[in-house]
Amino acid sequence: MDESGERAAPAAPTRRINSFDRPLKNIQILTWVIFVAILLMFYCFLVHCTWDSTSFWITLALFTICAVGTIVCCYFACSIDPIDDMCLPPEERTVDEQPMERSEMSHCYMCKVSLRKTSKHCGECKKCVATFDHHCVWLNTCIGEKNYKYFLGLVASVQLLTICALALDLAYFIELCKDSVAFHDRISDTFIQIDVIGLWIIVSIMLVFLAGLVAAVAQLAGFHCMLRWRGITTYDYVVSEQRRVNDKRQAEQQAAQRRRLEEQAAATRAAETATIAAEQEMVPV
Numbered sequence: 001m002d003e004s005g006e007r008a009a010p011a012a013p014t015r016r017i018n019s020f021d022r023p024l025k026n027i028q029i030l031t032w033v034i035f036v037a038i039l040l041m042f043y044c045f046l047v048h049c050t051w052d053s054t055s056f057w058i059t060l061a062l063f064t065i066c067a068v069g070t071i072v073c074c075y076f077a078c079s080i081d082p083i084d085d086m087c088l089p090p091e092e093r094t095v096d097e098q099p100m101e102r103s104e105m106s107h108c109y110m111c112k113v114s115l116r117k118t119s120k121h122c123g124e125c126k127k128c129v130a131t132f133d134h135h136c137v138w139l140n141t142c143i144g145e146k147n148y149k150y151f152l153g154l155v156a157s158v159q160l161l162t163i164c165a166l167a168l169d170l171a172y173f174i175e176l177c178k179d180s181v182a183f184h185d186r187i188s189d190t191f192i193q194i195d196v197i198g199l200w201i202i203v204s205i206m207l208v209f210l211a212g213l214v215a216a217v218a219q220l221a222g223f224h225c226m227l228r229w230r231g232i233t234t235y236d237y238v239v240s241e242q243r244r245v246n247d248k249r250q251a252e253q254q255a256a257q258r259r260r261l262e263e264q265a266a267a268t269r270a271a272e273t274a275t276i277a278a279e280q281e282m283v284p285v
């Protein structure tokens with residue numbers, strides 16, 4: 001129900017339903033390319049350079065479990081529509097409408113509907129999102145109450161996936177540093193037919209790429225662990241940070257103004273003292 005007591009109006013038909021809606025974004029396509037690149041690196045190179053059949057099967061199983069977890073979590077995070085059900089016609093709602101206190105409500109003038117304060121309107125997706133966390137540019141969809149757990153699962157599985165690939169590549173890099181010819185001879189039985197220089201180039205490029213990815217994903221995972229620990233959303237964090245920066249700037253401006261006034265007062269006092277001294281000198285004895 002909106003403030004005028006009328007039934008909620010359906011959201012605008014132009015809203016994006018999920019990540020797969022057009023238009024796709026370049027950065028979203030880049031995400032898919034990076035994922036495919038990691039899979040190619042592992043299945044076409046890394047797994048074939050392992051030391052024996054045990055290490056081959058263990059790394060293959062670990063990586064494949066992480067890859068399947070990534071695909072499943074990514075599918076749900078991307079395909080679920082995180083819209084607030086209050087924006088939908090009553091027959092399309094999946095969550096029962098709970099009565100809300102007025103203090104818990106806000107109104108979206110874009111969707112023309114009253115909803116919980118934790119729901120926010122996303123300009124990119126053109127809809128209100130239930131317990132809005134953020135609009136993920138990498139997936140090109142909003143993350144909210146309905147798909148947040150899949151988003152967290154995606155971050156965790158990508159972290160494990162990249163750590164698995166990086167650990168393997170780092171082991172090969174160390175082996176190359178110790179004896180590159182022996183490493184080349186060891187993998188010459190596989191279908192990988194590259195000379196020693198080529199091996200150095202491939203292993204080094206992968207090391208830089210995977211180390212960068214592990215660091216970036218670790219930062220994201222750490223950030224969301226901190227949010228869970230504090231019990232807030234990304235949106236809450238951004239708003240509180242903006243408020244903190246504004247408060248700091250305001251405090252600095254007030255301090256600067258106070259300093260200016262004190263300097264002006266000191267200058268006035270000095271001028272008055274100088275005037276009095278000059279007047280006393282001019283008094284005839």
Ligand SMILES: [Zn+2]
Nearest residue numbers: 108111121128
């Ligand atoms: Zn809205």
Ligand SMILES: [Zn+2]
Nearest residue numbers: 122125135142
């Ligand atoms: Zn969005």
